[in-house]
Amino acid sequence: MNGRSRRNFLGGLAAAGVGSFLGGKPSGAQPAAIPRRIDVHHHFTPPAYLEFLKAHNQAGGRVGGGRGGGLNRAVAGWKLDEDLEDMDRSGTATAILSITTPGFLFGETNEVRKVSRECNDYAAKLRSDHAGRFGLFAAIPAADPPGALGEIEYALDTLKADGIGLYSSYGDFWLGDARMAPIHEELNRRKAVVYVHPIEANCCRNIVKDVADTVVEYGADTTRTIASLIFSGSATRYPDINWIFSHAGGMMPFVIERFVAGTETEIVPGVVTRGQGNIPPRNVPKGVLYELRKMYYDTAQATNPVAMGALRKVVPVSQILYGTDYWYRSAAETARGLVSNKVFNEAEMRAIDRGNAERILPRYRA
Numbered sequence: 001m002n003g004r005s006r007r008n009f010l011g012g013l014a015a016a017g018v019g020s021f022l023g024g025k026p027s028g029a030q031p032a033a034i035p036r037r038i039d040v041h042h043h044f045t046p047p048a049y050l051e052f053l054k055a056h057n058q059a060g061g062r063v064g065g066g067r068g069g070g071l072n073r074a075v076a077g078w079k080l081d082e083d084l085e086d087m088d089r090s091g092t093a094t095a096i097l098s099i100t101t102p103g104f105l106f107g108e109t110n111e112v113r114k115v116s117r118e119c120n121d122y123a124a125k126l127r128s129d130h131a132g133r134f135g136l137f138a139a140i141p142a143a144d145p146p147g148a149l150g151e152i153e154y155a156l157d158t159l160k161a162d163g164i165g166l167y168s169s170y171g172d173f174w175l176g177d178a179r180m181a182p183i184h185e186e187l188n189r190r191k192a193v194v195y196v197h198p199i200e201a202n203c204c205r206n207i208v209k210d211v212a213d214t215v216v217e218y219g220a221d222t223t224r225t226i227a228s229l230i231f232s233g234s235a236t237r238y239p240d241i242n243w244i245f246s247h248a249g250g251m252m253p254f255v256i257e258r259f260v261a262g263t264e265t266e267i268v269p270g271v272v273t274r275g276q277g278n279i280p281p282r283n284v285p286k287g288v289l290y291e292l293r294k295m296y297y298d299t300a301q302a303t304n305p306v307a308m309g310a311l312r313k314v315v316p317v318s319q320i321l322y323g324t325d326y327w328y329r330s331a332a333e334t335a336r337g338l339v340s341n342k343v344f345n346e347a348e349m350r351a352i353d354r355g356n357a358e359r360i361l362p363r364y365r366a
């Protein structure tokens with residue numbers, strides 16, 4: 001049994017007795033016990049994206065994610081029927097679809113605009129073909145601001161996407177960079193939900209022999225871009241964007257003492273922490289913790305008690321959203337991790353599974 005089959009098998013066991021789950025309407029003997037999770041970190045592979053990657057020699061079958069070696073497993077392995085099956089088996093009511101790495105960092109301007117549009121149209125079709133099961137964080141050509149603004153308008157106004165998907169960096173800049181300002185201005189004006197997926201920056205691709213970029217760089221780049229948004233003043237300047245960061249914020253919770261540099265802060269009530277340095281961060285008038293505690297963080301690949309225990313000490317449970325990282329990880333694994341980590345009580349789990357997402361994605365309110 002390969003890893004994938006084994007995950008499906010375990011998922012089936014974990015969900016035994018849950019019954020069917022179709023169109024958001026639970027059935028069976030214990031409807032109250034069936035979670036109706038909203039998965040905010042869920043990847044799909046539109047045919048246009050696959051063709052785009054093949055055209056750029058990203059179709060070599062490399063395992064482990066990342067660029068430079070070939071098509072990663074999530075892209076090659078995604079199948080709609082298996083996806084729906086995984087959702088049904090483990091209580092995912094709705095998956096908000098997004099494109100995983102390597103994304104759109106290669107290709108001509110018009111080509112990237114075209115493939116972004118085709119990916120978004122494909123997601124919109126899945127959403128209408130399977131009512132209630134899918135949403136969309138739309139792909140945009142973020143390194144091409146005019147193209148990005150056009151796609152934001154199309155995705156949010158025409159397709160009614162749930163939000164916009166960005167990557168943690170674009171080659172050599174992170175999200176607080178001035179080059180992102182026109183995009184942030186527009187997303188802020190629309191009070192948009194912006195989902196941020198990690199990717200390797202140019203600086204840091206394949207830099208440690210024997211270590212896949214996903215091991216360290218994804219968490220590091222997520223942390224860099226959170227820091228970039230906060231310390232550049234972008235988070236303060238664009239306060240109405242609802243940011244969602246992947247994987248429990250990467251390393252952010254663990255390096256929180258560096259984030260609060262120059263201040264004496266009670267990160268945990270009753271415990272004063274002094275960050276290194278004497279100069280409070282510029283551009284952050286309301287404080288770093290205020291900004292961090294407005295942002296949202298998903299549970300994907302971070303359901304263990306170490307990551308979730310740290311995250312919930314830094315941010316309120318209201319900021320934590322259920323995310324699986326499907327195809328890489330199954331819904332069953334994610335749900336089991338969250339329940340078995342003993343970090344959250346039942347009410348908190350309901351908030352993470354769905355309630356917190358409903359606040360920023362009103363389409364899914366009961």
Ligand SMILES: [Zn+2]
Nearest residue numbers: 041100197325
């Ligand atoms: Zn992912």
